[in-house]
């Protein structure tokens with residue numbers, strides 16, 4: 001059965017299955033969401049207005065047995081950045097959708113502000129059903145109810161209160177393996193794009209689904225084995241390796257020691273208290289509380305970086321607390337308590353918010369005098385304000401830049417309106433180069449220079465040296481390709497070091513598509529995806545002046561290395577030119 | 578003279594302690610001393626090679642937050658109060 005595109009218009013109550021046109025046939029994941037957004041969305045449109053569209057696309061190999069490939073990309077024009085956006089998540093939703101033969105879902109029309117619907121998909125077709133009863137409620141309870149109502153073997157994508165408030169900080173929550181709303185395509189406010197199209201949930205039941213067609217089984221199997229061998233032998237990705245043992249939180253100590261771990265709204269690059277929220281500490285706590293570690297976000301992941309965090313008594317599991325979330329909701333707000341961070345993370349998941357944006361928002365609100373840094377109760381109180389939709393909550397739900405401006409803060413750590421992740425660009429300049437230049441707004445996953453600058457993966461470069469244009473460019477191109485295949489970005493740790501692993505990834509793609517790509521094609525494919533994204537942003541009004549870090553990072557020295565972000569504008573302009 | 582040496586992630590388990598102290602005057606001397614005390618770490622940190630930078634791939638050694646690769650490698654000098662951090666291969670994002 002050939003794959004199809006599903007077009008959904010909630011306001012018109014219309015669902016159409018379309019044949020995949022030829023130019024989309026070899027695409028998936030980010031490559032496909034960005035192409036469809038480029039082709040169908042007017043770049044100058046209001047992101048919450050009727051001309052925006054939301055696109056879901058599983059990766060090319062997602063739904064097959066390719067290791068660590070359960071990813072779904074979601075794309076649209078972002079209400080947070082005003083530019084093109086792709087955010088992706090690991091979840092069995094992605095695999096179920098791919099197995100149903102659906103290459104993409106395009107959600108259009110609206111805006112619809114009430115009468116939310118859910119799109120229900122199975123092997124017999126698709127229908128829109130009433131979802132109004134789940135409006136205004138926390139997602140943990142709602143996901144449990146949905147499972148009770150329609151069964152456990154169903155993938156769920158949904159939006160929460162933050163999206164219903166049209167917040168620019170609203171993500172799309174996918175179910176984890178326990179059915180909790182903890183796997184997020186979080187960045188860029190895509191939840192609000194979904195909610196304003198009148199869509200609250202997508203349910204995917206793949207029972208009896210045909211599965212993903214593989215054109216050349218032998219090539220696919222060869223590739224799958226090579227990639228699996230690379231992942232299970234590399235020290236970072238292997239069983240018992242760093243990600244499997246400690247999760248992404250293993251980075252807290254190394255980034256803190258390197259002086260690039262932002263504390264107190266990017267005021268200091270290290271703090272002795274960071275060790276209290278480290279991956280090592282969290283893993284110990286999880287063991288004591290009998291939570292789960294290691295854990296997988298989706299079936300078939302051989303890395304298993306995930307976990308299930310609980311309250312102190314081992315009750316109320318909430319899913320993973322990622323490194324970025326620990327940092328954003330913790331040390332960046334001068335909070336060094338894992339239980340408080342866990343509760344803040346739970347609130348974000350429950351209301352459908354991106355944790356990086358939320359933590360930065362709290363930090364700039366603290367800097368703006370809404371509360372003292374380190375005031376844990378006040379941070380939790382800000383979450384209540386959002387839940388209740390108070391005027392303060394309506395400010396906070398719109399993210400870091402909006403909140404910073406509302407309270408007269410000048411130290412706002414954003415690029416293109418999107419808040420920075422957990423690495424200070426003054427101490428690690430390659431990641432700063434990526435923050436500045438990616439079409440996505442400040443996004444570490446767009447070109448994860450930390451791998452080379454801190455971990456020595458794919459080479460060794462001094463994090464304080466400003467010569468990072470080539471590193472950032474190469475990583476941005478290869479990342480765009482990995483995000484298109486449907487593999488988790490963490491496969492990059494292995495494939496950047498083990499050439500056979502990268503070859504294997506390409507062979508898997510060749511096997512599925514019946515193509516004959518080589519490793520040498522990767523940069524060109526990545527470049528073509530990013531060129532398209534840049535072109536969209538240009539048409540939306542972006543110029544090279546938008547590819548800059550905030551003023552304070554160029555002027556204010558960051559302890560302990562007391563350096564500023566000194567990558568010259570001309571170098572930034574060269575990265576993706 | 579006192580140098581603080583911190584172990585992280587799996588190295589912490591292998592050493593059995595998170596922190597130790599030494600009076601070594603450079604990184605080479607520090608390894609000579611520390612790996613004698615924590616013999617179980619040796620094979621995880623150093624290779625058998627006779628190169629002047631026999632650090633295993635992915636192992637990171639920082640002196641005061643700077644990777645020794647970008648200082649003077651094993652000849653990096655140590656001063657009283659310096660902090661040396663030793664990490665196994667880690668990743669995340």
Ligand code: SF4
Pocket residue numbers: 068069070090295296297298301302303304305306488489490
């Ligand atoms: S490495 Fe982690 S995030 Fe990536 S697919 Fe596996 S469990 Fe999910």
